[in-house]
Amino acid sequence: MSEQKPESDQEKKKINRREFLNFAWLASLGFLTLNIGGITYLFAMPRFKEGEFGGVFTVGKVSELPPAGSPPANYPKVRFWLSRTPQGISALYKVCTHLGCLYNWNDQENKFICPCHGSEFQPDGTYLAGPAPRSLDQFKIQIVDPNSGEVLAESKEPGPLPVPENPDAVVRVDTGQRINGKVHG
Ligand code: FES
Structure with missing residues (x-):
């Protein structure tokens, strides 16, 4: 049986960096989705209320x-x-x-x-x-x-x-x- 070597510090750093990049990517995606949702909601709202000028x-x-x-x-x-x-x-x-x-x-x-x-x-x-x-x-x-x-x-x-x-x-x-x-x- 081959013995598994413990992860080197270098590899740990790589994983941490990858995890960080994944996290950053997911966070930006979430942020973008929220923004698009917000903008769509604002556009869907009537611009003027009933009874006021413009409505x-x-x-x-x-x-x-x-x-x-x-x-x-x-x-x-x-x-x-x-x-x-x-x-x-x-x-x-x-x-x-x-x-x-x-x-x-x-x-x-x-x-x-x-x-x-x-x-x-x-x-x-x-x-x-x-x-x-x-x-x-x-x-x-x-x-x-x-x-x-x-x-x-x-x-x-x-x-x-x-x-x-x-x-x-x-x-x-x-x-x-x-x-x-x-x-x-
Ligand atoms: S006549 Fe009304 S603005 Fe000139």
């Missing part, structure tokens, strides 16, 4: 909307004016399409007027006058049946969205999806 804001039921022709309702936290005309509703982004000032509603003149260079817009955001190159931008609106979740109406292009008959349908504005106003002239 979806629930305005209320169709029956709670202001009547057509009434002054637009101001929603400063989510940065839009909700305007209702006989053609439907619009969620108008509060920033002027000229150079980005905040325009105001003028009750006497029944139109929006920008204080910076005087651009004017109709209640539904359509361009009227001034240096603005296009009508007001608006956010996407969805009107949803509260029981079935079916989308009854959805704005896909500039202009007011006709309001469906269902008084219980829920009106939601997605302030993360902007529809540019029509360029005039």
Whole structure:
């Protein structure tokens, strides 16, 4: 029988170094996996919370909307004016399409007027006058049946969205999806 020699110091060192390298490799792999997992989780999270600017804001039921022709309702936290005309509703982004000032509603003149260079817009955001190159931008609106979740109406292009008959349908504005106003002239 051949006798096994005790490991030399040199061999012990080699094993220790190998073990260390294995450990370091496994540790880096674990670290990498954790990082990828963390990044994936962050990307999977919605970027904006419901109800805040950048997310979806629930305005209320169709029956709670202001009547057509009434002054637009101001929603400063989510940065839009909700305007209702006989053609439907619009969620108008509060920033002027000229150079980005905040325009105001003028009750006497029944139109929006920008204080910076005087651009004017109709209640539904359509361009009227001034240096603005296009009508007001608006956010996407969805009107949803509260029981079935079916989308009854959805704005896909500039202009007011006709309001469906269902008084219980829920009106939601997605302030993360902007529809540019029509360029005039
Ligand atoms: S920024 Fe509104 S008219 Fe110039």
